[in-house]
Amino acid sequence: MSQRATVSAEVTLPDPSERLLAIRNLDAGYGDLQVLSDVHMDVADEEYVVIVGPNGAGKSTVMKSVFGLTTYMGGEVVFDGTDISERNPDEIIYEGISYVPQTGNVFGSLSVRENLEMGAYILDEVPEDRIEDVYERFPILRERSEQDAGTLSGGQQQMLAMGRALMLDPDLLLLDEPSAGLAPDLVEDMFDRIDRINDDGTAILMVEQNAKEALRRCDRGYVLVQGQNRYEDDGSVLLNDEQVRQDFLGG
Amino acid sequence: MGLVANAGDSRAAVVDRPGAVAVAAVLGYLVLDLVVKLSGISVFFLGMQVLGGSLELGSLLSMVIDGLLVGLAVGLAGIGLSMTYSILDFANFAHGDTVTAGAFLGWVAAYIAAGLGTGAPIAELFMLNSGRQLSTVSTFVPVLLGLVVAGVGSVGVTLLVDRLTYRPMRAAGNISLLIASIGVALAMRYLIAFVFGTQTSGVASGGLRITFFGTVSMTDNEVTLLVVSLLLMLAVHLLLQRTKLGKAMRAMADNEDLARVTGIPTERVIRLTWILGGGLAGVGGYLLVLESGTISFNFGWILLLLIFAAVIVGGIGSIYGAMAGGVLIGLVDSLALIWLPSGLTRAAAFLVLIVVLLLRPSGIFGGVTTA
Structure with missing residues (x-):
């Protein structure tokens, strides 16, 4: 069985300056309600990263926090060497990040x-x-x-x-459940299109309910539970991990 | 649904939409009655006149024109109300008094410009009580100047009110904003009453009567209202459809959250909304005074009910709905005179509002297109 990389104090996180996006010790939420605590996450240049986890784990909140749509409570979000953790969406869009919300997009x-x-x-x-x-x-x-x-x-x-989000040729595309609400025969097609966007050099950070398919296709995945990091590894490693399969991928 | 449907369809319609059928029946009766009236026949049944009477084609046409003119001015003023509703998300009760404020600013400017050099004291001109009646033909330049001042002045008033009242409380709920706007409305109305008094002043009357097709006649002032309001509506249409900022306004009315994450500068769009809505309200008020000839401190407040009716009939949030709703309400208000005593025509306008909302709760243009 492949080794499982759980988060622990010993794991040394890459230097934020070496990553396109680096989230460190992020606390965030909405108003007084804290959703994320001590979250960390990395996306390298042209990397395809997926966040999976149960409902209410705070997956979308991570993405919204990157884009400045949540209440910042601590930690940092570094994009391309710049700290953007307390910026507004209309400033962040200039940095080269585009965001596709799940609904009303x-x-x-x-x-x-x-x-x-x-x-x-x-x-x-x-x-x-x-x-x-x-x-x-x-x-x-x-x-x-x-x-x-x-x-x-x-x-x-x-x-x-997605086309609207690609208009600025972003370095990082944030996709919130792109397959939600699609007819089953269109889901494959949507994932193929996302693969191609990534192949053309845009890094992707994606939240997806369709966890198996997303992990199959991505470079790396994060499992988020109750607003905290639980597992992280290559997509295929997570996909084959007994524990992850049982707890989060329905066996 | 048309008035004439084949038997199968109409049976289904009676079952599915009894309200629509009832409305169609009433409309059918009114149209029939109108035709009979125009041909000068009366139909009696059991000793009561059920149809007909007499109505000259010429007076029908002049009622249509009256309704159209009022409707265009109401529609012009309604654009701003509808836009602030869709973009800022609150019903602005001070909009009617913005109409009044714009009209007063414009008329004071026009009056002073027209009175300069005639020896009339400035104070009297300022108070609009030198007794002079302006018209587009006889005092073209002052009337035009007043129009511009009404537009620019009401923009200034609107921006000032936004800065002082609404912007500090933008994070507050829309109910708080609505209540604040009622306060703003009262303050503006009585400030105007304090300066200009509560009397009604006659300031304009047609300088020239133009007759079309031998039956219909309009004054030069009415033609001005018609032309200026149609031009401004066309300009608003082009702004919304052709310019980047106009498209951003539609986008923001459509989905404010998405507009923000797309990089649309929302504060700037909000400011433009106030500018456009306020300016059009002032011009609408100015033109309405030009047409009716009189001005008083509360005419915008009274008009606000009609403006609300127009905006709601058209579909609140829709700019084209505001224009169309204005014309519809204006026409109903005017044409109701055929059947109702003049005191009740307003009631007819609101009856139409209720009927439209029963049949199509989101309004005529509501849900079709937000802009």
Whole structure:
């Protein structure tokens, strides 16, 4: 059996400056409610990292904390050598991180193209080449470009949400449950598309309910329980670990 | 659903949507009655006149125009109310008094500009009581200047109120904001009453009557209202559809959280919302005074009920809904005169509001498009 890397005091974490994203001793939550305590996590350049864990473990909260959407309570979030732990989303977007929320991730009354334009709002001009890239990646969006986003199917909306997030060519893409609400036959397709985004050089930090599939595809995974790190290792190692399988992957 | 449906459909409709069928029946009766009235026939049943009477085509058309004019001004003022509702998430009860404030600022500017050099004392001009009646044709430049001052002035008033009242409490709930806006409304209204008094002043009357097609006539002031409000609505449409900031406004009205994580500068969009909404409210008020000829300290407050009705009928949060709702409410308010005594036409406008909400709770444009 492969060795299991649990977090303990002896584990030496990499120097934050050597990582694209480094979360250290992070405490965060909403208002007075603390959700995360002492969380650490790393994402290297072009790495594909997945967070799994039971409901209410704080998986999405990690992601929201990276993007400045939670109440900061301590620790640090370092991105590309810069401490961003107390920044607001509208500042973080300039650093090269894009975030795709789980729900409500498109502007329903704006057209597909306008959604993509909004993704590049911070640029002075609409980057036509980026729009073209997104259309190449998701051809259905080109067909629907003048249609209101609210009229798209769930899978198409998810593609549009990712396309919007890719408009700034981010170094790190945060994906919150991209397969949620998709028909089963579309889930594979969605994971394939995420693989390709990662292959093209964008690091990914993803929360996913579909834990087995996500661990199969990622580079590394973290298991989060009750707002704290429980396990971390390569995806395949976690996938084959007896304990992890039993407790978190349904046997 | 059309008024005429085939037998099978209509049977299904009676079962599924009895309310819609009842409304269609009432509308059908009114249209029939209107046609009979126009042809000058009366139909009696059991000694009661059930249909018809007399109505000149010309007076029908002038009622339509009256309703359209009031409706356009109401729609113009409603845009701001609808936008602050969708983007800032609260019903701004001070909006009606912004209309009044803009109108007073504009008319004082127009009055002083028109009165300069005529020997009238400035104080009298300022108080709008030199007895002079302005019109677009006879005093074009002062009227135009007043229009601009009304727009710019109400923007200033709105931004000042936002800075003093709403911005410090942006984190507070929308009920607190709503209550604060009622306070702002009272303060503004009685400040205006304190300065200008509570009397109604006549400030404008048509300088020229233009007749179209031999039957319909409009004054130059009415034409000004028509043209300016249509142009401004077109401008708002282009702003929302073509410009980056306009699209960001629609995006923010649609999903504020997503707008924030997308990098849209939300504070700037909020400021633009106040600027646009406030400016249009002031211009709407100014134009309404130009059309009706009189101004008083509480006309915006009274108008606010109509504005709310227009915005809700159109679908609160929808800018196009506010424009369409304004015109609909204006037309109903005016055309109800055919069947009701003049004191009851307002009631007809609100009846239409209730009926629309029963049939389509989110309003005409609600749920279709947020902007």
